[in-house]
Amino acid sequence: MNLxxxxxxxxxxxxxxxxxxxxxxxxxxxxxxxxxxxxNFVARATYGETSLHDGDCLDIVAPxxxx
Amino acid sequence: MQDKLKLYGKEFSSRLLxxxxxxxxxxxxxxxxxxxxxxxxxxSLRRQSPEQQQGKMLWDYIRESGCQLLPxxxxxxxxxxxxxxxxxxxxxxGTDLLKLxxxxxxxxxxxxxxxxxxxxxxxxxxxxxxxPYCTDDLxxxxxxxxxxxxxxxxxxxPIGTGRGLMNKYNLQTLRERLPDTPLIIDAGIGAPSxxxxxxxxxxxxxxxxxxIAKAQNPVLMAEAFRLAVASGRAARNAxxxxxxxxxxxxxxxxxxxxxxxxxxxxxxx
Numbered sequence: 215m216n217l218x219x220x221x222x223x224x225x226x227x228x229x230x231x232x233x234x235x236x237x238x239x240x241x242x243x244x245x246x247x248x249x250x251x252x253x254n255f256v257a258r259a260t261y262g263e264t265s266l267h268d269g270d271c272l273d274i275v276a277p278x279x280x281x
Numbered sequence: 282m283q284d285k286l287k288l289y290g291k292e293f294s295s296r297l298l299x300x301x302x303x304x305x306x307x308x309x310x311x312x313x314x315x316x317x318x319x320x321x322x323x324x325s326l327r328r329q330s331p332e333q334q335q336g337k338m339l340w341d342y343i344r345e346s347g348c349q350l351l352p353x354x355x356x357x358x359x360x361x362x363x364x365x366x367x368x369x370x371x372x373x374x375g376t377d378l379l380k381l382x383x384x385x386x387x388x389x390x391x392x393x394x395x396x397x398x399x400x401x402x403x404x405x406x407x408x409x410x411x412x413p414y415c416t417d418d419l420x421x422x423x424x425x426x427x428x429x430x431x432x433x434x435x436x437x438x439p440i441g442t443g444r445g446l447m448n449k450y451n452l453q454t455l456r457e458r459l460p461d462t463p464l465i466i467d468a469g470i471g472a473p474s475x476x477x478x479x480x481x482x483x484x485x486x487x488x489x490x491x492x493i494a495k496a497q498n499p500v501l502m503a504e505a506f507r508l509a510v511a512s513g514r515a516a517r518n519a520x521x522x523x524x525x526x527x528x529x530x531x532x533x534x535x536x537x538x539x540x541x542x543x544x545x546x547x548x549x550x
Contacts, residue, residue, distance in 0.1 A: 221328065247336065248372045276326065281440070
């Protein structure tokens with residue numbers, strides 16, 4: 215399955231995968247990040263039940279300075 | 282005297298809101314925010330890989346500062362982008378407050394008035410407390426109030442230009458026509474004198490970033506802005522004198538010594 219994560223392509227071996235699985239695989243831990251799937255917000259509580267499909271785009275964001 | 286800034290039911294002593302970007306270092310940013318006396322700081326969200334630690338470092342500082350967080354939607358151009366970023370911000374920062382930015386022009390970063398109203402309406406339905414970064418157009422501001430915004434943040438001039446209050450007529454009109462709405466001048470302030478002027482015009486607060494962060498001495502400039510905003514507010518509360526066309530002596534003229542009657546030519550008689 216091919217995904218786009220933060221604008222870069224990522225190939226996942228499993229045919230079925232959740233957001234929680236991909237985050238773990240990529241090394242995200244803690245709670246100082248948030249996720250959007252195909253441009254739509256995904257609540258943290260639903261990472262484990264949100265399945266990903268080929269071509270999905272994930273955005274994983276964290277706090278930065280701003281004006 | 283109690284003179285608190287009230288935003289969505291919360292009270293603040295400081296009327297200066299500051300951004301956290303563009304500082305020479307995180308340490309100078311921290312020191313500058315403290316020197317500004319600000320109780321509200323703006324910040325944002327961006328893509329980040331697990332190896333990058335900026336998010337955690339910033340988060341640690343934010344918790345230590347005790348400041349109210351005001352996440353922004355900088356860079357967004359559509360309601361869909363705004364909604365996703367706003368929801369992500371609320372989850373991370375744990376606040377409903379949101380500085381809404383919908384950019385309509387890349388050259389001067391002018392807010393898109395139609396996108397703003399549309400995004401504000403949707404955000405308010407979702408429970409956000411929206412502080413829109415808007416132009417100084419009275420009708421747009423009214424539309425933003427109509428959809429439920431309780432605070433407006435008209436620009437002084439385009440972001441990062443330091444040109445101060447570009448259109449005082451429009452800004453004064455906003456103040457006069459929306460007397461009960463908290464109005465914060467956001468963007469374009471380049472000097473403490475301009476911040477003081479905004480406060481003298483009756484604006485409730487000033488939000489700025491670049492003027493402090495890009496000063497040669499940001500910490501000292503933060504202090505200067507703290508004083509200017511407090512000074513302008515005190516002046517507004519005190520009531521400014523009316524401007525006059527002709528001179529009027531401040532020293533009494535009655536019983537002036539050495540007085541002799543003169544004729545209009547100045548020749549003594």
